Amino acid sequence: MPVHLELNPAWQDIRHRLRTAVGDSVYELWLAPIEVSSWDGSVLALRAAAGAEGWIAARYGSLLESCSQAVLGPTVRVAFAGGAAAKAHQALTANPSLLAHDAVFNPRHTFSQFVIGDGNRLAHAAALAVAEAPGQAYNPLFLHAPPGLGKTHLLNAIANYLRAFDPASTVRYTTVEAFTNGFIAALRGKALDRFKHLYRDVDVLLIDDVQFLASKARTEEEFFHTFNALYDSGRQLVITCDRLPAELTAIEQRLRYRFESGLVAHITPPDLLTRVAILRKRAQLDRVRIDDDSVYEIIAERVTDNVRSLEGALIRIVAHHSLSGQPLDAALALSVLDSIRPIPGESFPTGADSHLPIEQIQRTVAERFTLTLPDLLGPSRVSEVAWARQLAIYLVRELTNTPLQTLGEAFGGRSHATVLHACKRVSDRVSRNREDASDLAELRTSLNTTRSRP
DSSP: OOOOTTTHHHHHHHHHHHHHHHOHHHIIIIITTOEEEEEOSSEEEEEOSTTTHHHHHHHHHHHHHHHHHHHHOTTOEEEESSHHHHHHHHHHHHOGGGGGSOOOOOTTOOSTTSOOOTTTHHHHHHHHHHHHSTTTSSSSEEEEOOTTSSHHHHHHHHHHHHHHHOTTSOEEEEEHHHHHHHHHHHHHTTOHHHHHHHHHSOSEEEEEOGGGGTTOHHHHHHHHHHHHHHHHTTOEEEEEESSOGGGOTTSOHHHHHHHHTSEEEEOOOOOHHHHHHHHHHHHHHTTOOOOOTHHHHHHHHHOOSOHHHHHHHHHHHHHHHHHHOOOSSHHHHHHHHHHSOOOTTOOOOOSTTOOSOHHHHHHHHHHHTTOOHHHHHSSOOOHHHHHHHHHHHHHHHHHSOOOHHHHHHHTTSOOHHHHHHHHHHHHHHHHHOHHHHHHHHHHHHHHHHHHHOO
16 A cells, blocks of 8 residues: 555655664665555554564564654554554554553663763763753753764663653653644644643653754744743753754744753764774674674774764675675775765765875874884884884874775885774873873874964
């Protein structure tokens, strides 16, 4: 049965969210073939290939429902049209009161699965404090970050924490888009009281993508009163946005002031070590065994500013391994990443943006340690020479966009594994030794000064 014309744009939005959540390979294999069987305004009945519905429902049912709720509203339920799923659909349709239950949150998005780094430490700590004491710690909590850095993960983590440790509490998650759609439907269906009950009679309200309130006057008015009703009664609000409250110039000033009245926690892109930890965690969750640690490091080197893209790159490499039978190693990772076109949010270094020549970095380091350039680039393993070489490699990685392979070639044809080892070595030493940290800081200052000159 074809998708109803009124549902088609929403279904395409749901499909886009699914693809973003699981990556291209998993999406094309399992979720792309799913079709809409029926839609009655409350239950979205889906149809998949014969024999696959049960497996898809068990593995991706929560994700399908959360993506559908984000687009169609928090009361929407998802069911598959065949077998036992049909009975569930019938039960839901026959008992509308079941539809008032809270949304199903992504079970994988918990605090224990959230990888903490310098860029998200404050946001994680604040979200955990809110989950432990709603309405008492930071209210409202405003999480600010570009897309793909973990805002929605933290919202789900709060909800999952409360479900586990305070099941009597009422938690509601919504996007501004779903809030708007629900509000319009309530106005048309003369069900405004039920809509208000849905969002105001809760202990914790989690609101995603508040920037989309812009230019929606009536929805903004309703959201303002919902915010006040919850805040004045001591209930918790957690809000995510891709910009700071002061930058939401298309939203009324009174709402911006309320967003700023609690804690504003900024999330920045993860550093290299955090990116590697994120990849390890994703592989562990997916039960993927990767014996070659350089696979993680190569991906983390290539994809620098978006967690979703980072995980997507891992999925593509694992999928290629599964389909081709090639070993899951550094060679495969490099081959796959070199062959694909970067997607939005991925930063694949090319070296084209660096105005600081590699040789200049090498000469600066060599001079500091009274070495010649051939000494620095040669095979010597004398401790002082090796340390100078490792510092130079580290600084080239930090101050230029040079790919690993090119960087290794610039240091006498060394492998990417040697480059990564050098960077790890520097990170370890400067974290423990003040003299080593001083060497790095002074070299960095000298090079940055050189780069800033006309």
